[in-house]
Every structure is written in structure tokens, then in C-alpha cells.
Amino acid sequence: MKNTIKQAFHSSKFVTGFVIFMFVLVTIFVYPLIVTRDPLEMVGQGNFFKPGTYVAVSDVVGTNSNYRLNVDTSAAKLETGLSVENRAMMADWLEKYGEVPASDIDVTDAESLVALWNEKYDPKTVIKGMTIAVRNQYMRLNNQIQHALKDSGVIIAEKNEETGELEEAKSYDGREFVNQGDLPNTQTFLLGTDNFGRDVLTELVAATKVSLGVGIIAGVIATIIGLILGLLAGYVGGFVDNLITFITNLFTVIPSFVLLILISYSVSESARGTTMVGILIGITAWPWTTRSVRSQVISLRNRDHVNLSKLSGHSMMRIVFTDILPYIASYVVMAFILQISSGILAEAQLSMLGLGPSTTTTATLGLMMNWATQYSAHTSGTWWAYFPVILVIALISFSLNLMNTGLDQIFNPQLRD
Amino acid sequence: MRDFNNAKPCLTGKGVTKTFGFGDKKMNAVDHVDFNFHEGEFVSIVGESGSGKTTLSKMLLGLISVTEGQIDFQGKPRDISTNAKKKEYWKGIQAIFQDPFASYNMFYKIDSVLLDCLKMRGDGSLPYEKKFELMTEACSFVNLKFAELTNKYPFELSGGQMQRLMIARIFLLKPKILLADEPTSMIDACSRATILDMLLKLRDEINMTIIFITHDIGLAYYVSDTVYIMEHGKFVEYGPADKVILNPQAPYTKRLINDVPKIYEEWDLTTV
Ligand SMILES: Nc1ncnc2c1ncn2[C@@H]1O[C@H](COP(=O)(O)OP(=O)(O)O)[C@@H](O)[C@H]1O
Numbered sequence A: 001m002k003n004t005i006k007q008a009f010h011s012s013k014f015v016t017g018f019v020i021f022m023f024v025l026v027t028i029f030v031y032p033l034i035v036t037r038d039p040l041e042m043v044g045q046g047n048f049f050k051p052g053t054y055v056a057v058s059d060v061v062g063t064n065s066n067y068r069l070n071v072d073t074s075a076a077k078l079e080t081g082l083s084v085e086n087r088a089m090m091a092d093w094l095e096k097y098g099e100v101p102a103s104d105i106d107v108t109d110a111e112s113l114v115a116l117w118n119e120k121y122d123p124k125t126v127i128k129g130m131t132i133a134v135r136n137q138y139m140r141l142n143n144q145i146q147h148a149l150k151d152s153g154v155i156i157a158e159k160n161e162e163t164g165e166l167e168e169a170k171s172y173d174g175r176e177f178v179n180q181g182d183l184p185n186t187q188t189f190l191l192g193t194d195n196f197g198r199d200v201l202t203e204l205v206a207a208t209k210v211s212l213g214v215g216i217i218a219g220v221i222a223t224i225i226g227l228i229l230g231l232l233a234g235y236v237g238g239f240v241d242n243l244i245t246f247i248t249n250l251f252t253v254i255p256s257f258v259l260l261i262l263i264s265y266s267v268s269e270s271a272r273g274t275t276m277v278g279i280l281i282g283i284t285a286w287p288w289t290t291r292s293v294r295s296q297v298i299s300l301r302n303r304d305h306v307n308l309s310k311l312s313g314h315s316m317m318r319i320v321f322t323d324i325l326p327y328i329a330s331y332v333v334m335a336f337i338l339q340i341s342s343g344i345l346a347e348a349q350l351s352m353l354g355l356g357p358s359t360t361t362t363a364t365l366g367l368m369m370n371w372a373t374q375y376s377a378h379t380s381g382t383w384w385a386y387f388p389v390i391l392v393i394a395l396i397s398f399s400l401n402l403m404n405t406g407l408d409q410i411f412n413p414q415l416r417d
Numbered sequence B: 001m002r003d004f005n006n007a008k009p010c011l012t013g014k015g016v017t018k019t020f021g022f023g024d025k026k027m028n029a030v031d032h033v034d035f036n037f038h039e040g041e042f043v044s045i046v047g048e049s050g051s052g053k054t055t056l057s058k059m060l061l062g063l064i065s066v067t068e069g070q071i072d073f074q075g076k077p078r079d080i081s082t083n084a085k086k087k088e089y090w091k092g093i094q095a096i097f098q099d100p101f102a103s104y105n106m107f108y109k110i111d112s113v114l115l116d117c118l119k120m121r122g123d124g125s126l127p128y129e130k131k132f133e134l135m136t137e138a139c140s141f142v143n144l145k146f147a148e149l150t151n152k153y154p155f156e157l158s159g160g161q162m163q164r165l166m167i168a169r170i171f172l173l174k175p176k177i178l179l180a181d182e183p184t185s186m187i188d189a190c191s192r193a194t195i196l197d198m199l200l201k202l203r204d205e206i207n208m209t210i211i212f213i214t215h216d217i218g219l220a221y222y223v224s225d226t227v228y229i230m231e232h233g234k235f236v237e238y239g240p241a242d243k244v245i246l247n248p249q250a251p252y253t254k255r256l257i258n259d260v261p262k263i264y265e266e267w268d269l270t271t272v
């Protein structure tokens, strides 16, 4: 046993899978110690805030800033401040009345566009044929541009309680800066927020833990059922074998996922918690474990060490536990690993169909996918709501399958190339 | 060579048959064989690979069912219908298998094999010193030192050592009948002669019936009192070893003998 474990850690595939899986495990246990927020707390009002650090606006204004930087902020302001419509309007005017060839006008370069505008446009000139309304529109546009270019900043006014008049409380010019560290309220959402305004990263970590739990429940149940039935069918043989093989084949003919959908559908929504979903997946996933355990046992039961054990007067139970089980233990471990992996995938698939755990108190990877789809995250370009979930599912099943392949190469060396 | 015509029969069979498969694939691996093995007799069953020797031995051991025919054990019809009766039967008949590497449970130390024998004998409650003594005695019968082997796993032993330990097991159990299914075919030539000598010693000291299964007719001639020649599940010829091998009747026996060119020459022990 000790040898086998040592051997496993010499397989690079197993080690890679193991390291990835451990990374996931450590994350789901350590992260909640650092971020203690309820993973389903609705932090944001509104859905799908993009990843980044969020700063309370009133705190920015209220912070005593002593940082005056010699940075011209107007360019950046112009770049984001001039809307596409305004730029089109400017280009239109320059072409028609400023006699600038269309090829010289670049609406994507705000700075040169504004320079060109300042050079040509004079609000006092009256252009023949232009209605007053249109003329006023251009003048408003000009004011807007001149305002954006000004560096004078803003005035914070407070309302006087007695007179009701506004009084200047503070003024800021364009060159004043605030150090982010001086701000009392910042919130970093590395993966943004989801449709309910919940922090996706925190939610994802919690969901991974729950989904892994579902996978393990499903894997344990499927492996126990599969092992017991496989041992019975393989070792006892005869009628017991025929019966179990018949049932197993029946389950194989009806795709277990269809069965799972039907059963999940018939379980009342209130009873369908995460544990229940794990159990449901487990009781539909055992057939292939049964089949592979059965064939392993059949090849073992005629081995001479089993015959010798019989001749030594050992009972059937004892033979199964000492002469059969240790020989298939490694195989069963491998089957268990694969069952966990497919259990996690089954939960995600069920949840996508709306048949997953019906709970509002915990998230699972499948539920996160389901929510993201329902709020059309995939069409609105809010990748952070679903892509990290897919990545985690892929990472877990990749690491488990890698561990399995590594073990397989150790136990079935003839497969090694 | 002794004469066993008047010796007590200990295992007899009439029309013993084993059929494998169904329908078109149906085949008789053992086909209506009759035999009569006596107490203290060294019997060889000789046949090519696939002739049904192992199948017959498993039926004799009660490890697989008999399709047709009757087996008598010590003069009475054999009854192994319950687990308790099987357990009782196996006190009287034991086996050594062909492949020593497959005969041991690789997850348990070799001690457990010998301790199981003591338990089967009814010596399970003896103090450990006494058990140690018995196991040491059994091992020295096959030229092994138990003190050196204790706490070792099967894979730490050589094939020859493993097979000798199997004989030590028989020495502890002292069954009436020992079935040895090609016990020497998977081990080195040096150990072969020793194993055969030990089987002969068991017969001489305990008056055990030895049923020795082999594909090597020369080996059978060297050790046995009686020889049964098996071809395609049938006994084509049987009788005292001298008679069958020096004066073979069946063409199959003649062919087997011709495959061993040295059969009429002086026996050279290093070749067995
Ligand atoms: N469990 C089984 N099922 C089907 N056929 C078998 C089985 N065991 C043995 N046979 C067949 O019975 C024949 C005799 O085999 P066996 O007794 O092992 O021969 P031997 O020991 O003389 O080499 C072979 O043709 C073999 O294929």
C-alpha cells in the first residue's frame, strides 16, 4: 500500500493532477478564512458589474487631497467625454462649413479633432442658410468642448439649512488627485458581480466547495453500490450474476442522464437540496462501476490464491475481503475518482436544465451557470459571470482525470508507451 | 514399484465429465473418465496442455462442479453439498498449484499461510512459541528456515522457495490425498528434483496418496507407481508405470514417449 502511494507520486501525470486538485482544495478552505463575507450577499445594486476596484464617490470628494500632480487630465477627459454623436457632428460641420477635406478628419483621434475644431469654428460667424436651431446646437457643442478642455475643476456646494442657499464648501481643480490607500471604502471584485450583484469570486469559491461535495456524495454512493453489486455478481455468479447483469444492462440501455432527469423532475422542488442531488446522481451512476468491478472479480475468482484460500477453509466473506478486495482496491479508487468527476459534471448539467439543487442559500457551479444563462450573460458580453465557472469545472475534472490516468499507468503498466 | 491392486481405494471416479459452454461452443473438457486411486499410491496423470488435467484436478478438489458422473471418497460417495461438508472434505484432500507466484495472496505475509494451516488442524489456540516450533519443523522438512522467512511477503521469495513452502503447508495439514498440478513446471531446474523428492518423502513417511499431474511422461516414469494418460479429456491408457511406458498400447502414449528421446537410456537426475 505504502509502495503504491510512493509509486503514484513518481508519475508526473498523477502529481500534476494532484497538485491542481490540492490547489482547488486549499483555495476553497483558505479563501473563506480571508474573505468572510457571505458568498451570496448582494453587494451590488444592479447586475453584472465588471471586474475591478470600486471606490465610494462621496469618499473621493471628502478625502483631503494633498496631491497635486502635473498631469494634464484634459486629453483623457476628451477621449471619454466626447460622444460618438458629438464627434460625428463636429466632422460634419468641419467638412461642410470649415472646408476641410474629409480625408483629414479622424473622428477616433479626439485631440486633433478638437484642435481642428478650435481652429475653424467661430461662434460669431453666421453661415447663410443655417437655421437658428442648428446654429444653437453647434454653439452648445462648442461650449461642451470648451468646458471639457478647461482645467478649473468642480465646486462642491452645500445647502445652507437656514437660507436654503447653496454655499461653496470646497473646490477641486483638474490636477488634484487622491491616493487610493487614503480612501476608507474600496471594494475589489476580481471577477466582478453577477446578475444579483453578488461578488462572483467569493460565490465561485463557495460554489466549488458545494459542487465538490455533491461530486463526492455521488461518487461514494455510486462506488459503494457498484462495488457491492459487482462483487456479488462476479464472485457469487449464477442466478445472482444474471439478475444483477440484467439490471445493470437495463440501466445502461436507458442513458443514466435521462433517468437522472426523470427522477430529479419527480422529486419535489423543496426536497431537492444539494445532498439530495448528490444522492440522485449517485444512484443513477453506479452501473459502469458494477460492470467493471464484476469483470475484475470474475478474472480473480479462479486465481489460485483464491482456490488456496478456499482449500484453507475460509468463508466466502473472508475470501471476498482478503483475497478479492485488496486486488481490486486500486481499481476501485480509480473508479471513485472518475465518479467524483462525472458527478460534478452531472450536477452542472442538471442545474443548467433547471433541475439542480433548488436552494437560495448555497451556490453550486451548475447554479451559477444557470443564473448567468438566465440573465443572458453570454449575449451581453459579461464573460466574468460564466467563464470562470467553466474554467473551474474544467480544472477539477482535468485534475481528477489526470490523477486517474497516472494511477492507471502504474496499475496497468502494459499501457505505458 | 508397489502393487496397489489390493490396497484400500481412497478416491474413485465413474464417468466423471465436465462440460464447458453452451450450444455450439459446448465441449467436454473431461469426458467420462474412470479412475481408482489407492492409499499411498503415487499416481501420475500425463497429457499435453489442454487435455483437461487441471479441469479434472479442480473437480477432484471440489473447486468446480462435476457435470456428470460420480466420485467416491474413501469408499463412500463424496458429499460436498454444504460449506461445512466442503471444509471437512478439504481436511482430507489438498493441493499444490502450478504457479507458485499466483498461489499466494501478495498482500499478506507468508506466515498467514502456515498459521491458517495450524488453525485448520485445530491448533489455532496454541501459544505462539508452540506454533513457531511447528512452523519451523514444517519448514525444515522442505529445507527452509522459518526464522528467515517469517514476516516476509511472498514476492520476497524465489519460485522454488514458494513451492517448497507450499509443501511445508501440506506437511502441516497431512491430508490423505495431495493433488500436485504441474508443481515443477514454473520453477528452476535445481528446485525441481528437490520438490519431487519431497513429494516422494511425503508419500513414504505419511502414506499420502499423491496425484501428480504433468505433461512430462519422463518425469512421470521416474516418480510414479501408476500412470494415467489423458488425451482430449479421456484416459486413453492407464496402468503401472513400467507397463505403460515400456510397453505402450495407445498411439498417443507412443507419441508422447517418442517426444522424450532419452526414455530408454539411463536416467540422469539432472534433467528432471
Ligand atoms: N472455465 C473454463 N471455461 C471454458 N473452458 C475451459 C475452462 N477451463 C478450461 N477450459 C477448457 O478446457 C480444456 C482443458 O483445459 P485444462 O484442464 O486447463 O487443460 P490442462 O490443464 O491439461 O492444460 C481447454 O480446452 C480449456 O480451454
Ligand SMILES: [Mg+2]
Binding pocket: B053, B054
Ligand atoms: Mg493445467
